[in-house]
Amino acid sequence: MNYQVDEKGYYGVFGGAYIPEMLYPNIKELREKYLEFIEDPKFQEEYVMLLKDYVGRPSPLFLAERLSKKYGAKIYLKREDLNHTGAHKINNTVGQILVAERLGKKRIIAETGAGQHGVATATVCALKGLECIVYMGAVDIERQAPNVARMKMMGATVIPATSGSQTLKDATNEALRDWINHPTDTHYILGSVVGPHPYPDMVARFQSIISEETKWQLQEKTGKSTPDYVLACVGGGSNAMGMFYHFLNDEDVKLIAVEAAGKGVDSGESAATTLLGKEGVLHGSRSLVMQTEDGQVVEPYSISAGLDYPGIGPQHAHLFTSRRALYVSITDDEAMQAGMELSKLEGIIPAIETAHALAYLDKMKFKEDDVVVVCLSGRGDKDLDTYMKYFGL
C-alpha cells in the first residue's frame, strides 16, 4: 500500500489544494520547487549542518528504565524536547526557512497555537535576518505570555487573531489571509502536516528526521532497527508524522496516534478528530474535520493548546481510514497524570501534548521484550502554569 502523496497531491481521497485563486501562484511555485530544493546537495548540506550545530541533533533515544519497569516493556523516549526551542517544531522551520531563502522571499509569516511553532519560526527568522510576523489567537496570547515574549525578543511581530474563537484555527485563517494580501514577497511557514499540497508532504519530510534517527539509534541499542510499537500525540499531526514516516512500510511496526479527548469524547469539549470528525475541507485540504451537520467548523477543546485543532493532516486521515495506524484518545486528566508520572519516574517534565502519548501506555498490554518508542515531542516548561494550577503546586 502507498502511504505517501501521489502526483496530484492526494493521499487516497485526502489532501489536494482547496485554495482561492489568490493563493494559487504561491502554492504552484512551492509545489514545483520544493522537491528540487530539498534534494539539492547544497540544501541538504546546510540543513544537516543547522540541525546538528544549531538545533542539537541527533536528539537522543533514551531507554526510560523506571517507566519500562512500570509498564513491562522496553520503552524508549525520542527526545525532541532537547532540541533548541524545546520541541520538534524547529525541524520544520529550519527546513522551510531554507526553502523561503531559495524562493527569494523576504517576509515570513506563521500561525501558532501554544506558541511553539511561532517561537521556532521567530528563531530561524532571526538566524537568517528575515522579517517575521506570527499570527496567534488573542486568547492564546493571554495564555502563553512567555512564548509571546520569546518571539518578540527574537524580533518577530506577534499579531493577535481576533476572529472566531481566537485560537489556532483562527490564527491559521489570519495567516492565510495575510498571504492572500501579500502575494509576491512572502513565504508562509505552516507549522503542521496540514494545509494545501505540498505542505503536508513538505512538513512530513522535514519532520521525518525523527524516525530516520530512531531507526539507526534502535539498531545500535537493540540490534534491530524496528520497534514493536511507536506512539505519538496528534493535533495537526507533525510530530506523529515525523515519528511514523520511516516505519510506514514496516507493516509489523504498530503505529499509535494519540488524540486529545479533552473532557471526554462525548462531552462536547474534545479534540478527537478521527472520532468526532467527518470528511471535509479545512485550511486548503480535504481531510477529517470536526464540524456541524451544516459544514461549519466547530471549536475543539483540549487542555493542551497544541492539540486543540479541529482537523488532522490528510496523510493521517489516510493512515486512519486505511487502518495503517491506530488512532486513540486520552482525556485531560489522564494526560496530566501521565505528565506528573514521567516527571517523577524519569526526571523529565513533558509538554502536555506529549503527555497524551505517554498516558496511552497505561491502556496497552505488553510482552516483556516489546520495544516501544514514544516521541517526546516537547518539554513542559511552557506548561508549568497549567501543571501548577491543576496539581495545586
Added chain:
Amino acid sequence: MNRINQLFEQKKQSLLSIYFTAGYPDLNSTLDIAEALEKAGADFLEIGIPYSDPLADGPVIQHSSLTAINNGMTIKVLFEQLKELRSRVTIPVLLMGYFNPLLQYGVEHFCSSCKEVGVDGMIIPDLPMYEYEDLYEEYFSLNEIRNVFLITPQTSDERIHKIDELSNGFIYLLSSSSTTGKDLNVSDQTENYFSRIKNMQLKNPTMIGFGISDHTSFAKASEYADGAIVGTAFVKLLEKDGFMEQIPEFIKGLKG
C-alpha cells in the same frame, strides 16, 4: 436560457452586481434585501452562504457570516427561503459559498436544489479547477448552474485561457490579490492588468470585484470590464438602522 447569459447578451450599459450574506442582519432578511436591490436597479445578485472560516474575506464579511450563522442560517434554511425567490426577484442570482458546507450538503444535491429554486450560478472561491472539472462539472452542467472562477493580477495567461474554456457565465476579475473589503487602489499596474485581460478577447464576459465601493471605482472598473461587483460596501450599509430605505440611494450612488 440561463438568466446570466441572457443578461450579458442583452447588456446595454455597465452591470452592477451586489453581494450580501444570507441571513444577515436577520435570518429572514435575505429575500427582502434581494427584492429591494432589484427594485433599486441592481443588475444581478450574489447571495453569500455564511461559513465559519471564510478565508478570502475581510472583517466586514467575516462579521456578517458569523452573525448569520448565529441567526440560524444554514444551506437547508437558505433553500427553504429561496423557494419564494422567483416569485419576488427576476434578475439573475448566484450563490457564493466556501466548499465545505457544499460538500456536506452534497454537491450534486446542491446543484439540483439551485435549479429547483431558480439560482443561476455559483462562486466557490476554494474549489480548484482540477477538482471542479474532474469531480463536479457534470452536476453543474446538468442543472445549468454557471460556475464562476476568479482571476487575480498574478494569474498566468495560460491559466486564464483554461478558466475561460471552463467558464460559461462570466469571469470574476479581482482588482488585486487581497481579501474582501480593501480599497481599490488603481495604479498603472492595475490598469495594465485590466488592459491585458481586456485585450485577451476572452469568450466570457468579465466583472471586476474587490475594492469597488463608490461611483468612481465602479466607473473605473466599467472601462475595462462588463461591470463591477460590490460586496463589503453594501454589507456595511446593512449594519445601519433603517438600511432598507437607504438601498435605492446606495445603488443610485454607485451607478451615478
